[in-house]
Amino acid sequence: MNVATHRVPHPTPAVSTTKINDLVLKIATANGSGSQSANLILMRAIFHMGIPVSSKNLFPSNIQGLPTWFTIRANEDGWIGQKTNVDVLIAMNAETAAQDLADLHPGAIVIINEALKRFVVRTDLTVFTVPFSKLVEQVCEDTRLRKMVANIIYVGVAAFLLYIEMDEVRNAITTQFARKPKAAKLNGDAAALGYSWAKEHLEEQSVCRLRRTNKTKGNIIIEGNEATALGALFGGVTFVSWYPITPSSSFAETLSYYLEKYRRDPDTGKATYAVVQAEDELAAIAMVVGAGWAGARAITGTSGPGVSLMAELAGFSYFAEVPAVIVDVQRMGPSTGLPTRTSQGDIAKAYQLSHGDCKHILLIPGNIRECFEFAGEALELAESFQTLVLLMTDLDLAMNKWLSEPFDFPNKLLARGKVLTAEDLGQDGSFARYRDVDGDGIPYRTLPATNHPNAGYFTRGTGHTESAGYTEDPVQWHNNLDRLAKKFDTARDRVPRPVIELVPRTKTGIIAYGSSDLAVREARRLLETRHELASSYLRLRALPVNHEVHDFIAGHPVVYVVEQNRDAQMASILRSEYPELAPRIRSVLHYNGLPIDAETIVSQIVDRQTSKEIKP
Amino acid sequence: MNVATHRVPHPTPAVSTTKINDLVLKIATANGSGSQSANLILMRAIFHMGIPVSSKNLFPSNIQGLPTWFTIRANEDGWIGQKTNVDVLIAMNAETAAQDLADLHPGAIVIINEALKRFVVRTDLTVFTVPFSKLVEQVCEDTRLRKMVANIIYVGVAAFLLYIEMDEVRNAITTQFARKPKAAKLNGDAAALGYSWAKEHLEEQSVCRLRRTNKTKGNIIIEGNEATALGALFGGVTFVSWYPITPSSSFAETLSYYLEKYRRDPDTGKATYAVVQAEDELAAIAMVVGAGWAGARAITGTSGPGVSLMAELAGFSYFAEVPAVIVDVQRMGPSTGLPTRTSQGDIAKAYQLSHGDCKHILLIPGNIRECFEFAGEALELAESFQTLVLLMTDLDLAMNKWLSEPFDFPNKLLARGKVLTAEDLGQDGSFARYRDVDGDGIPYRTLPATNHPNAGYFTRGTGHTESAGYTEDPVQWHNNLDRLAKKFDTARDRVPRPVIELVPRTKTGIIAYGSSDLAVREARRLLETRHELASSYLRLRALPVNHEVHDFIAGHPVVYVVEQNRDAQMASILRSEYPELAPRIRSVLHYNGLPIDAETIVSQIVDRQTSKEIKP
Amino acid sequence: MTTVMTDPLPTAPRDPKANRLGLVLKEYQGAESTLCAGCGHDAITSSIVKAFFEMGVEPYRVAKLSGIGCSSKTTNYFMGQAHGINSVHGRMAAVATGASLANRVLVSIGISGDGDTASIGLSHFLHMVRRNVPIIYVIENNGCYGLTKGQFSATADRGSVKKGGLVVNQSLPIDCCALAIQMGCGFVARTFSGDTKQVRTLLKAAIAYRGTAVLDIVSPCVTFNNHEGSTKSVAYARENEDPLHEIGFVPHYEQITVEYDSGTTKVVEMPDGSTITLSKLDHDYDSHDRIRALALLDKAREELLFYTGLIYYNGAMAPLDQQMNLVDEPLATLPESRVRPSRETLAEIMESFQ
């Protein structure tokens, strides 16, 4: 067989300037084929070349054999949000090759398995054909491993074509297989083979290249679930209960791993924490509520279906005022939906989870550091406000690899909220569990096993007096609900404040939250450069909102609320918070399961601007 | 002991005109004491005197011994909504007597058990003291029954004082104890004794009196749960699953009773329905979904906590497009809350029940006839739209006795929606389960056991193609969600339209829904007569809303949304439906567990009107 | 000597490859599996296809029900002509209860996993059994949560080692067979996905049975729970399977007269006329003795024994639809005249409220 390089001449651009350190690389494989290691090695090598890099792993909801795409974006200026315009495709999956190629923009580079050559029908692409199956035979004798090792070969090929340093590839391989020297050797050989084969057989390309810089010094690459788990670890979590569900499982699993490692008593080897894999989400939240009631710092992690199941206990936590934290790693719903696709579809539901009047504190990290910080903060707020706090991440944040500054050690001591000890109660201290002593709506509590005759009280989800007695009295019921509303108002200025970037004199504001941040920031740049539309930006980091949000909307005649759901859930919340400002709120909505990208935001905003508002 | 009548002189009014057929009578007892029969007898007697009458039973969440209040309102003009200003109190409960008396307005009449005489400290009431314990000894030998029979004595006393016809009292007793002649006799004697004793010992009063009229001819007295059950019965329900919960249990129990009675095959005695008392609400809704999928007309009934538990399956019904009906008899939440108090606190929650993007059709009966009609309609719409429909009633409607015109036999045939039979599929009919063939967003379905090789399809809550195959494709996901949104839009003009009463030239509109109707109508009259504030009125009967709601709000610069919850749930929905109209929406909120009354509405509206808007 | 005489009027197929309905095996197949190569669940799928084919069940009459999990996906991989519902995690037993009452003529088969049944769905499973919902309820038991990547499930044996070798399960496993017996189930079997003959025979008997038939099938997860130290691996199951008897099944419509040695073979007559034969192997086991069955399962759990076969059988209990005395026709498609009472009835009721 003739192993040759297809070189299809570029139709555009005539004058091709090489893009440096600005790359979108997409790798199409099947899951369970071991391609994940290869992809991470590529990513890590780029990272260690000092180039900001991110990846999006688009995987199916099964275990083996279905199409998977891994997209690496490297950009020296830090524009590493989701981007659908691919520069380089590595096509390894016959099932999707036709579509993968069809989706490319003219001029894109394709590295394709020779066996898939037949799918190359376009002439406007730069195609490099590689005989992976043949090559792999040279390095790997075990036929069962060949499929996996073939993947590492493309790492070498890509390294050659894109100018990724082979030293960094080797380092990355060593790291990846730190505990498996045999595998490290095998993979190292395979990568080297790919590189040398490419060097020998392929022409260099000058469409886009990478080169060492210094933009990632000291940074880390980490997944959101790992960050959240670490946040809980350093937030002093003592109780975890969970039920497996994609994409939240790795939160609990990572947390368990670190707890096991770092939270055993040095003297006795005993655990300073408890983790229970519950029988379902109803039990998981019930255990968390039980633990929170007894005084533990308790957390559970789940996703949409689990959140639905936790609804009843959420209302109990709210009304009986028991601390609890749910990490909701949002995936695409409704129903089972797309378990391996991202979404911000639970925002409105989580905000008012449960029947009857109740609203919850939501923390919404917009980046990986905030996953860490807000996990601790969630535990903190749950105890301070004696209520349920939901930490709203999503699959994009939680299961993709993100570049981040390393996390800071918490700069304040653990706050345990208004807890009265036996000493606090004093000789004959009277104690009214649900009295608003401080005028902030937050009452005092005691913990079970407090050795004082007045410490005990009866926690219930039914109507209660200030001293926790049962009552059906209309006035007491009403007053208690009002106090809870007041407590919620107190939270407005205690939850993480929005991050605001005001641009003078613009009429346009953008509000976004969570994982949309990078795409929004890139969109703002594009709006400004392409459409001369400058925009202010407010990134919500929590609910309930505070006056800053009000003022931001009030300060901009047109405000776009960007969100990754169909029903404009956050816009609805803002509209009912600020009815007088409702008319100025418009929605940018994205809900196909992929992370939102800058172009989507730009095009929707441009579409919705009236002719007066935007230059053509 | 001296059995005398305390006659405290009225301080006000100097010129007392007797109120005719305008009475609020409140009876304070303990539950489990059998007072319920006595109260119903009083109510029924008034009803048969032709006077419009309603009752509110305020009972505790336990079985025996706690305070209960039963309030009867009789009003010739039909103003029989909740009213807190009591004309006559029958005070039988020592535990509450002090407060019951304190709550009265000057001039009120009190019929009080002699044993409670000590609680009478006010001088501005007309008090009649009755030696119930002594009297009951005369008619009832069985000491265990005396407590119960004493209650019937107050029926006689009240009949005398209020001019309730004893013939009607006797008839009511006969009806009440139709199957227990011994009890009928005993109670008849007790009532007669009460009457004759009163005639002998008490002075007549001229504060308020009842007299026969003809305003209730042909009417019925019925509870909402009974009406809903009958609606389901005549709506052709074939499957019921439920789990007991106050205040919805009597819906399922009444339905079971009538099914047993009227839905057995006349020839074989076999059942044309199935009722399952499920192990919990998760199972109840799952069974309904299973039955709906298999083609039954299936319904479940529950209240807030159950609705929370049904959240996950609600999303499945929405997304997999399986017909299902939940009757949500709303009680006061959050959490267990006040199980025997009313509320409209689940509206927003039910509307978007479940995680992810989904919205449901809500039918909201505003009176007892609509409980009947909308139950059938809910089954109809669930099948027509292949989705979950929630029928939102509340404890006030569901468990109180309401006056109503009798129900009409349904005037249309049962609609089973777009179901394809084997014949419809034809020889080689292709069939795409989720294709929008008719442009209304509603696809076609087949039922299991349809004898055609193309009939079978695979129902799933995961991403699916038009032909129900599995897909994670972003475009197909997006399009399917859009089709579901379109289907929801189709529903806007298929659900019960709002009832609108437009008053020309007024700036003020009122929007209300559900059991608030009577109070709102009375409030409008009071606003007009007392405050010269005329108002238009729109009663929402369903969600999603349609253009008529838009136009109504657009037509009134100020619109009050009256609701029985704290968080202005319907107002929020309207604000996000019509952001441009959001600023004109104001809220009237009532959430103490009692049914809303006209005065509450009036005072909140008057408070919220700016000086320009209302005359002082 | 016991002589079994069955239904003398067979429907002999013409096409040698077709079944008594004239359908071929392909018509009992479904979509292509997307499970991992070698997954035990796929073997069960094949057995289901064959059992239904061989029994000649009309595919359109079958309702396939499942929850969520790799196991639950398999309902898509057999009998593509049948209606299927892949509901939500843990609730299939309740969904099936509704479906089977809505349409009595359905032959319901539910496929669940050990997570789906013994964790999140435990209560519904038990209540379904207690009600005796007519369904073949298959638990594809791999001791782990396959689809969420291999966490221990509640059926993982005590001492079972997790992939990676670091974690050992401490908890007592839930034995779904024992619980089913406890809830009054009349058809309880345990088998192994790799013992395709036994699986198929049990499935055929379950098809003939009306009521809840529970089949707890050990079905290895080759990706996450197939290592040394796992008691649900292919190797472990193969080595340890200990059949209580050799099972045979003769459907009611097959005109065969077979002679059995009553000393070594027990014959179970089913209400529909079909016959299960249990031939003695190493054990002398009686599938009719509830307490003995519980004792056997208790021993198996304590000593990590893997008995397979028909653990318990009792054909006496009426299925739910019969308990409820439903009309013969499916409720789903009763005409208006049978489900809406008359105008006169309404009038009568209205009068009672006057």
Added chain:
Amino acid sequence: MTTVMTDPLPTAPRDPKANRLGLVLKEYQGAESTLCAGCGHDAITSSIVKAFFEMGVEPYRVAKLSGIGCSSKTTNYFMGQAHGINSVHGRMAAVATGASLANRVLVSIGISGDGDTASIGLSHFLHMVRRNVPIIYVIENNGCYGLTKGQFSATADRGSVKKGGLVVNQSLPIDCCALAIQMGCGFVARTFSGDTKQVRTLLKAAIAYRGTAVLDIVSPCVTFNNHEGSTKSVAYARENEDPLHEIGFVPHYEQITVEYDSGTTKVVEMPDGSTITLSKLDHDYDSHDRIRALALLDKAREELLFYTGLIYYNGAMAPLDQQMNLVDEPLATLPESRVRPSRETLAEIMESFQ
């Protein structure tokens, strides 16, 4: 002859009415009951008060947990000084799991109903038992849903008649004792609210036990399930109660030496040094034999027999907190230094992500 020697250092109270802590009965009481006069649950409440009083448990160390129902309300009616949580319907077992891990020193007592446990809470109940959460789990079993006005619950006996006399229960009852044994429970008892001596003795033994102790107490609902034809009425229970043995209990701290006839009395030594004695009555029952216990319960269910006593005991299994090897101090109140790893640890972790 067996001689029982217990803890030689008693804390003898001074006040003849006080217990070993010097507390009087009143200090173990709670709010006034709002249940119906005569409700079985109130009798159990009294027994709980006495058992904790007599055992000298510090009230502040007690955690009272419940779900929703008349039964679940009763946690408010005893030990007013203790913390209580009246959670949501059916989830108490899970709430208790969290609470007991959060604070190991708590003596947890959970009160549930037959609806709360055997219907909506069945799965959590079973999983709690399986985990061996340290708790005294009392099921106040009246065969019906009291608080929602008397519907049959899943423990209603087959053939039991509903109030009004028209409806007869067809379903097999769920036997919580049998299921608990099946889930590996080491302390399973059935008793009758009216047999206050037995209830109290069992409660005291349960207090001494560490692990899940299940007490299924038949507790008549005098309002909805106390009529002729009910098998959970006061009269029925009184007439049919058949104690398996006469139970005695000697707490570890009581310095007494008693001699028993080993032919008629079995002595059960508990890990904490307390002793249960089971003296023979009509039956010759062995509370250590799991299969025998299951057989007994099976027979009782079939034949509507009402055996009471300690159905099964096995003190070997470690409670959950021990299985998890938790630090001795309550997790709830560990200081920051023990629950937040150091700055250096964070640095180390950060490095691993570079």
